[in-house]
Amino acid sequence: MQGLRAVAVALVLVYHVDHDLLPGGYVGVDVFFVISGFLITSLLLREARTEGRVSLGAFYVRRIRRILPAASVVLVGTGLAALWLLPATRLAETARELVASAVYVENLFLAGESVDYLAAESAASPVQHFWSLAVEEQFYLLWPLLFAAWAAGGPRWGRRRVALAAAGGVLAVSLGFSAVLTATDPQPAYFLPQTRMWELAAGGVLAVASVRIVWPVRVRWVLGWAGLAAIGWSVLAYDDQTPFPGVAAVVPVAGAAAVIAAGCNGGRWSSYGLLASGPARFGGDISYPLYLWHWPVIVFASALTGSARLEPLYAGLAVVVSVVLAWGTKVAVEDPVRRWGLLRSGRRAGVFAVVAALVVVLVGAVQVGRYEWLKGAEFDPVQHVGPAALGTSEPMGSGAVPLYPSAVAAGEDFPDVKDECQAPPETTRLQSCVYGPDDADTTVALVGDSHAAQWAPALRTIADDHDWQLHIYAKSSCSFTLTTMERNDRDYDACTEWNESLLDELSGDIEPDILFTTSSANNKAASASSQSDGALDIAAGMNRLWSPLEDAGTDVVAIRDNPRMATRLPECVSLHKDDLAQCEQPAEDAFSNDDPQVIAAGNDPDADVVDLTEEFCTGDTCLPVIGNVTVYRDSHHLTATYSEMLAPKLERAAGNALGGL
Structure with missing residues (x-):
């Protein structure tokens, strides 16, 4: 024995x-x-x-x-x-x-x-x-x-x-x-x-x-x-x-x-x-x-x-x-x-x-x-300026200023959607978060996977400012597409059923004025032989979902996926706080996969695309920290803090879709 x-x-x-x-x-x-x-x-x-x-x-x-x-x-x-x-x-x-x-x-x-x-x-x-x-x-x-x-x-x-x-x-x-x-x-x-x-x-x-x-x-x-x-x-x-x-x-x-x-x-x-x-x-x-x-x-x-x-x-x-x-x-x-x-x-x-x-x-x-002792600084709008530092000589900020959220706290800086509207992989039952008044003049929906949910802080800020009603539907690893996705090397049928039900709800009960959608560019199509072919298939499935919504009067705004960094950024920042350049990522690596959202928007003259690459990268390099604000809570999800700071960018896109705010 x-x-x-x-x-x-x-x-x-x-x-x-x-x-x-x-x-x-x-x-x-x-x-x-x-x-x-x-x-x-x-x-x-x-x-x-x-x-x-x-x-x-x-x-x-x-x-x-x-x-x-x-x-x-x-x-x-x-x-x-x-x-x-x-x-x-x-x-x-x-x-x-x-x-x-x-x-x-x-x-x-x-x-x-x-x-x-x-x-x-x-x-x-x-x-x-x-x-x-x-x-x-x-x-x-x-x-x-x-x-x-x-x-x-x-x-x-x-x-x-x-x-x-x-x-x-x-x-x-x-x-x-x-x-x-x-x-x-x-x-x-x-x-x-x-x-x-x-x-x-x-x-x-x-x-x-x-x-x-x-x-x-x-x-x-x-x-x-x-x-x-x-x-x-x-x-x-x-x-x-x-x-x-x-x-x-x-x-x-x-x-x-x-x-x-x-x-x-x-x-x-x-x-x-x-x-x-x-x-x-x-x-x-x-x-x-x-x-x-x-x-x-x-x-x-x-x-x-x-x-x-x-x-x-x-x-x-x-x-x-x-x-x-x-x-x-x-x-x-x-x-x-x-x-x-x-x-x-x-x-x-x-x-x-x-x-x-x-x-x-x-x-x-x-x-x-x-851990609690090292969580660090409180937010200071004078020092923690986030994207306002882009274009300056120190886009990551001053090394003398403590980061917010700190490297220790960044991993817990989630969007406030964790329990209500981040559906687990196995479920096909729709669940959502709803914010704002029932009698709002404008209704906005945010759909996609966790890369969509991370934009909730930004869109909630906009919705609060304009008294909109915001509906958030997010499902793990599930792009908003009719193409069958793959998860754990299996057909992700629960995602397809979810999206079909979501289309019915958006077309019937919700009828949003604007639909924001995004998802990870790393998601895979089940039938594709390569990642690039899969992106084309996913994009085609997105267009099939967008079309009936646009026919009903919804403006579709696709958000290009954010950069994917090489490692968990909070850990890297914690280890290299005196040399944050160690945590940078070349843009060509951070955007190594074709983005289905961008492809689908290119196929649809009525859809808008929001490309926020310049809010994450300077030149050919994507940054881990911007304006003394930690950008990521892991290697590819934004901190809620940085997401909220990008609200004006999404607000501009919403204004274009609505013909002004």
């Missing part, structure tokens, strides 16, 4: 160091799940047979003793290191995830974040890998209850086939749920316990089934190598675009189960000989602390080098540091806890669990305190 653990952690480690080396290396986590399910279920079965019952208290004490000491050391160490090694912009998010990890709900936190599109470009947390431990502990809140009930059922219910049927039922239901949710909503599906518990249950089913099965040596030989081959195939055949877990996870899960079933004796040249080798046993011995340490080490190395992808030298150093820390944790933490019999009583284990969680919370509170 130690050798299979070594395989699992090696796959995850290499994958995280460089995805290209083992594109499906993330299946190592699934191998861990099967191992865990098998071992824990074997212990529960043994206790039920020898004691005639299953002690839930003793079970959870064992879990605390096995999992918590090393995990607590890593969480505290990572939290303290983050204060010095991570950009200050990431401290608040790291603090939240530290606490979520300490109470084993990190997977639920990440599932929620994955559907929060306005926060979708947040950087990887150094503790996000604790999601898998959270899945395990959530599973083990329920799994022992199944066996406790089975053991308490007496001879009639205590037969092996009853336990096998119950465990198999959990496996089947969870696998079915995983297949459906992975196909329909893959981002949260990756983290949810409902989609993962079947993998742990698979190990449990194997443990129950193996009680009376003795495989012949030849069968074990085949099972061992076939299992490793299945794991190896999935590692090479899968990648980040593979819908996962779902049905795809069956291959590595079945492979891990086959290796476990092969056991410790498959004859000469069996897989056991490889898995029982000295290096494999060492890897298995440190597999748990190595899993815990490797990810924060990689995240910190990336932060220090300023590169999301580590160069070979730094990648090698990260591996060495991870192994050393893992070995040290085993020797200094895990071995003493096991050897000296620490945390064996329920009271001591409970006290330790509470104290460990409180220490992690304290470290998180320190991070949040530092």
Whole structure:
């Protein structure tokens, strides 16, 4: 078993160091799940047979003793290191995830974040890998209850086939749920316990089934190598675009189960000989602390080098540091806890669990305190002039003036549309924000994706000044077009349905005088063979939507998409506050894709296009800061502050559409 653990952690480690080396290396986590399910279920079965019952208290004490000491050391160490090694912009998010990890709900936190599109470009947390431990502990809140009930059922219910049927039922239901949710909503599906518990249950089913099965040596030989081959195939055949877990996870899960079933004796040249080798046993011995340490080490190395992808030298150093820390944790933490019999009583284990969680919370509170302290300046209209500085000798402003929003606060400078009118990807039901009086003489609508929603501060300012009624409809990754879009390598049918419903509502109930529309130029058309062909297809679909609205008297104003920078700007600004030129982006790179809005407006003589490139770029360079104002909250979404400062530009476009204001 130690050798299979070594395989699992090696796959995850290499994958995280460089995805290209083992594109499906993330299946190592699934191998861990099967191992865990098998071992824990074997212990529960043994206790039920020898004691005639299953002690839930003793079970959870064992879990605390096995999992918590090393995990607590890593969480505290990572939290303290983050204060010095991570950009200050990431401290608040790291603090939240530290606490979520300490109470084993990190997977639920990440599932929620994955559907929060306005926060979708947040950087990887150094503790996000604790999601898998959270899945395990959530599973083990329920799994022992199944066996406790089975053991308490007496001879009639205590037969092996009853336990096998119950465990198999959990496996089947969870696998079915995983297949459906992975196909329909893959981002949260990756983290949810409902989609993962079947993998742990698979190990449990194997443990129950193996009680009376003795495989012949030849069968074990085949099972061992076939299992490793299945794991190896999935590692090479899968990648980040593979819908996962779902049905795809069956291959590595079945492979891990086959290796476990092969056991410790498959004859000469069996897989056991490889898995029982000295290096494999060492890897298995440190597999748990190595899993815990490797990810924060990689995240910190990336932060220090300023590169999301580590160069070979730094990648090698990260591996060495991870192994050393893992070995040290085993020797200094895990071995003493096991050897000296620490945390064996329920009271001591409970006290330790509470104290460990409180220490992690304290470290998180320190991070949040530092984050809040660094948020910085208040807005000063004399110094924070934004686009008014363009055309001057210092378009980014004076280095002596604190930025607004500060680099730390910029990531939270969202438009005020987060809850009401930023529809998640899966929904087809229209939802909108409405501002302004019901009896307004002028009605304006803003439609598109999050790149449309970011203009809400500017348009709300204009609407307030002129007593307009403003309707905002935004849907994640969904351009306002009848062309079928692509999202996560699938047809984005929910976007098409949304836009068809939106056309009906705009044509019927709303009938806006002006329709502002924009979306990311990086959005993809499902049927296009290239990004440029896709832009043409999306533009054609836009024209098909605009035409009936224009026939009904609506003036369409398309906003050219804003520049896309090379990195998350708040982090770059935080790291290079004394040399902001490090965060600039050549215009040819910032506008590397054709913009469907511009193409569609060129095809439609009745549509207007607003090109605000000069409000972001000077000459051939796009700027991260303009007039002491931070322009972006990530790499391609505007801060609400800078959006609002561009209201006069959009007001001029609206005036042209209306024939004057």
